[in-house]
Amino acid sequence: MRKYRGAIAALAVSVLFLSACGGTGAAETGNSTSANSADEASQELIAAAKAEGRVVWYSSIPQAPTEAAASAFEKKYGVTVEIVRASSEILEQRYSTERDTAKVVGDVLTVPESYILSDYLKKSWLTPFDSKTMPALNKWPSQYLYEDSYALVNVQPIGVAYNTDLVKEDDLKSWESVLDAKYKGKIVLADPGAIVPWTELLRLLKNTYGEKYLTDFKNQNFQLQPSAVPGTQQVAAGEAALAFPSLYSVVNPLKEKGAPIDIKFFSPTSGVQQFTAMSKDSSNPKASALFVNYLLSTEGQGMLNQGVAASVLPGVPGTVALPIDYQLPDLVKAKDEQKDLLSLLGL
Numbered sequence: 001m002r003k004y005r006g007a008i009a010a011l012a013v014s015v016l017f018l019s020a021c022g023g024t025g026a027a028e029t030g031n032s033t034s035a036n037s038a039d040e041a042s043q044e045l046i047a048a049a050k051a052e053g054r055v056v057w058y059s060s061i062p063q064a065p066t067e068a069a070a071s072a073f074e075k076k077y078g079v080t081v082e083i084v085r086a087s088s089e090i091l092e093q094r095y096s097t098e099r100d101t102a103k104v105v106g107d108v109l110t111v112p113e114s115y116i117l118s119d120y121l122k123k124s125w126l127t128p129f130d131s132k133t134m135p136a137l138n139k140w141p142s143q144y145l146y147e148d149s150y151a152l153v154n155v156q157p158i159g160v161a162y163n164t165d166l167v168k169e170d171d172l173k174s175w176e177s178v179l180d181a182k183y184k185g186k187i188v189l190a191d192p193g194a195i196v197p198w199t200e201l202l203r204l205l206k207n208t209y210g211e212k213y214l215t216d217f218k219n220q221n222f223q224l225q226p227s228a229v230p231g232t233q234q235v236a237a238g239e240a241a242l243a244f245p246s247l248y249s250v251v252n253p254l255k256e257k258g259a260p261i262d263i264k265f266f267s268p269t270s271g272v273q274q275f276t277a278m279s280k281d282s283s284n285p286k287a288s289a290l291f292v293n294y295l296l297s298t299e300g301q302g303m304l305n306q307g308v309a310a311s312v313l314p315g316v317p318g319t320v321a322l323p324i325d326y327q328l329p330d331l332v333k334a335k336d337e338q339k340d341l342l343s344l345l346g347l
Contacts, residue, residue: 038139039139039294039297039299041133041134041135041289041290042133045293046077046290049077049079049287049290049291052079052283052284052285052286052287053080053284054079054080054287055079055080055081055082055108055284055290056082056084056105056107056108056284057083057084057106057107057110057291058086058094058108058109059084059085059109060087060110060112060274061085061110061249061274062085062247062249062250063253064249064252064253064308065249065303065306065308066304068304068306069295070083072299073294073300073303076294076299079290081291084105087195087227088112088196089195091106091109092111092113095109099125104279104282107278107279107282107283107284107285107288108288108292109279110153110154110275111274111275112195112196112197112273112275113331114146114275117146117150117275118147118150120277121147121149124280125279125280126149126150126277126278126279126280127149127278127282127285128147128148128149129145129151129278133289133293134289134296136293136296136297137293139313140296140313141312144312146275149277149278151275151276151292151296153274153296153301153304153311154272154304154305155274155305155311155312156247156248156249156273156274156310157247157248157265157269157320157326158246158265158272159245159247159263159266160242160243160245160265161228161232161242161250161251161262162241162261162262162264163240163241163242164261165238165260166186167241167242172264172266174267175205175213175266176209176213178220179213179217179220183241184219185221186242187220187223187240187241187242187243187244188222188224188230188231189231189244190228190231190244190245190246191224191226191227192338192341192342192345193338195272196331196334196335196338197270197271197272197334199334199337199338199341199342200329200330200333201269201270202334202341202342203330203333203334203337204268204269204270206341206344208268214344214345217345218344222244223240228243228246228250231246232251232254236259236260236261246263248263248308248320249309251263252307252308267323267325268325268326269325269327270326270329271322271326272329273329276292278292296313301316305319305320307319307320308320
């Protein structure tokens with residue numbers, strides 16, 4: 001069993017490895033190739049998954065990459081993926097309520113709070129991964145498999161989204177640029193009380209610049225939004241200049257539609273790291289195993305992370321490189337300090 005805390009050092013050491021995972025080519029898609037053959041599940045598992053017919057995926061990863069991975073899986077195997085997408089806080093509350101009442105609705109769960117998954121495992125709510133039925137595990141980096149029951153599948157660096165009609169890229173040089181008086185009243189803040197990785201960014205900024213950074217940010221008269229999605233949409237619509245914080249996966253779909261929006265990364269920064277687990281006592285255990293095996297495969301990692309995130313799996317085309325001085329998030333410390341950090345922002 002690999003305890004999450006025990007893997008912290010290994011993950012920190014391998015940040016350079018993660019940075020090297022970035023690529024410029026498109027992710028591989030379609031049916032299995034020679035490069036992906038080692039990932040392929042057995043025909044027995046595929047047949048059993050098709051008989052179940054569906055898998056319900058609770059995912060806090062933004063809509064575009066979630067749907068890309070689900071659609072590619074459906075096309076490849078003919079098994080429906082029912083997506084329930086929401087913030088991790090909402091998903092975890094829903095999942096816990098269901099499990100407390102002996103219901104298992106979500107077959108597969110993807111959230112950034114790995115300590116929550118560790119708690120679920122202690123409650124016997126998760127089923128361990130099995131490399132005999134999930135061959136993608138055989139080449140999955142062992143340091144990114146935790147307690148044999150959840151894996152790090154998506155690493156999204158945190159940046160600042162900006163409206164390219166309202167903001168010059170050259171004006172954004174560091175986190176301190178966000179404090180410029182010309183952005184007063186023009187910043188949208190994704191609620192750091194709702195998403196712990198946002199809190200972790202506040203902790204990183206406080207440790208880098210001191211508490212004054214957060215009190216000065218408070219004086220920027222920011223607008224508060226429940227998540228990065230509506231805030232970034234406001235920036236795309238010209239209703240705000242900056243969205244803080246934001247992600248490739250939120251910005252890129254708007255940019256691809258022609259919106260005047262882009263994202264800038266500063267040093268240091270942290271990220272949203274998403275972990276995937278399978279429910280014990282699921283109605284669709286075979287479909288769950290097949291789907292998680294797909295997410296851990298080279299093809300699945302490409303579909304989930306293409307253009308928006310880094311993959312811990314080597315050699316995945318189309319994934320992004322992490323910014324220089326990417327810092328490993330410590331969500332346990334962020335949760336412990338959350339109240340004090342929010343207070344500095346007047347929240």
